[in-house]
Amino acid sequence: MITFESVTKRYADGTVAVDGLSLEAPTGEITVFVGPSGCGKTTSLRMINRMIDPTEGRILLDGTDVTTIDPPTLRRGIGYVIQQAGLFPHRKIVDNVATVPFLLGWDKRKAKDRAMELLERVGLDPKLAQRYPFQLSGGQQQRVGVARALAADPPVLLMDEPFSAVDPIVRTSLQDELIRLQSELQKTIVFVTHDIDEAIKLGDRVAVLRVGGKLAQLADPRTLLSEPADDFVRDFLGRDRGIRRLQFVATDGLELSDPADTSLDVQDGRPVGWRRDSGELEPAGTFVPGRDSLRSALDAALLSPSGAAVAVDADGKVLGVVSRQALDKALSEVADG
Numbered sequence: 001m002i003t004f005e006s007v008t009k010r011y012a013d014g015t016v017a018v019d020g021l022s023l024e025a026p027t028g029e030i031t032v033f034v035g036p037s038g039c040g041k042t043t044s045l046r047m048i049n050r051m052i053d054p055t056e057g058r059i060l061l062d063g064t065d066v067t068t069i070d071p072p073t074l075r076r077g078i079g080y081v082i083q084q085a086g087l088f089p090h091r092k093i094v095d096n097v098a099t100v101p102f103l104l105g106w107d108k109r110k111a112k113d114r115a116m117e118l119l120e121r122v123g124l125d126p127k128l129a130q131r132y133p134f135q136l137s138g139g140q141q142q143r144v145g146v147a148r149a150l151a152a153d154p155p156v157l158l159m160d161e162p163f164s165a166v167d168p169i170v171r172t173s174l175q176d177e178l179i180r181l182q183s184e185l186q187k188t189i190v191f192v193t194h195d196i197d198e199a200i201k202l203g204d205r206v207a208v209l210r211v212g213g214k215l216a217q218l219a220d221p222r223t224l225l226s227e228p229a230d231d232f233v234r235d236f237l238g239r240d241r242g243i244r245r246l247q248f249v250a251t252d253g254l255e256l257s258d259p260a261d262t263s264l265d266v267q268d269g270r271p272v273g274w275r276r277d278s279g280e281l282e283p284a285g286t287f288v289p290g291r292d293s294l295r296s297a298l299d300a301a302l303l304s305p306s307g308a309a310v311a312v313d314a315d316g317k318v319l320g321v322v323s324r325q326a327l328d329k330a331l332s333e334v335a336d337g
């Protein structure tokens, strides 16, 4: 666990970048620092691995004040990923990833084996290992950056806007990959972003900071969306807060009707489309109950001319149909809190 105890950072020119910050980043969870430009996110993050030291207050790593640990020792247990990966340009990808284990005294073979294993783990083709960073796309470089940070298997990972330099599609896949990796590795992650959607998607807890380095709210994403602490947080969350809340509402309780009672065409157990009176087929939007959120179910319904959503299992086989009335009922329960 990482604990900030009334941490303040005042730079030499008098700028107060972080002001009395107190919070905990629990072990095995992703804590996101989010806020507008200049609110002190990077400064807060860098105080954890002592790239910057606080002016006042303390940061504890599992109960030990980080300023009592010498920086090289501290950083051995802390992986660090930055925007645009920061790879060594003149080293092959495999050597970039093997750098830290090698510095820790692993033999060359073992360090390279570890690097290859990690490249695969972050979803990269092993063939890329022999290339140089400039021969990779931005998204691939970011994956290498994550692999490199994980190389020595540190319990803590600091990530500073790691995905902001790539296009939205690559960004989504990097986020999905991080969620998958985290479910396997359960690292203590502190993740900095200025993108509230990214914060809500990735964070177990989200710390919203305001300019001047003050904590505006610390909450899980669901609470943040349903109970913003003040107007600043509400404005920062932006539009569609009501709709976005639905992504945290489960769908296992939705009432399913028998597809045979509807105009859904089913072949080999799979939905083909909604059969119109004219005989034409209209697309059928689907979702997986229990896995997908009420937002996905609503989206599926809105894609269907009938207004109903088709519930399917993980293999795409029809489980039932959620009528507009059943969705209405679920939505009104959400609105009632």
Ligand SMILES: Nc1ncnc2c1ncn2[C@@H]1O[C@H](COP(=O)(O)OP(=O)(O)OP(=O)(O)O)[C@@H](O)[C@H]1O
Binding pocket: 011, 012, 013, 015, 016, 017, 035, 036, 037, 038, 039, 040, 041, 042, 043, 044, 194
């Ligand atoms: N070395 C420094 N000397 C003086 N002021 C600094 C220094 N580094 C950062 N600052 C100031 O401290 C404040 C917080 O900066 P910081 O980089 O932590 O913010 P941030 O939230 O990460 O911003 P961004 O999203 O734009 O990267 C800003 O006003 C910045 O100008």
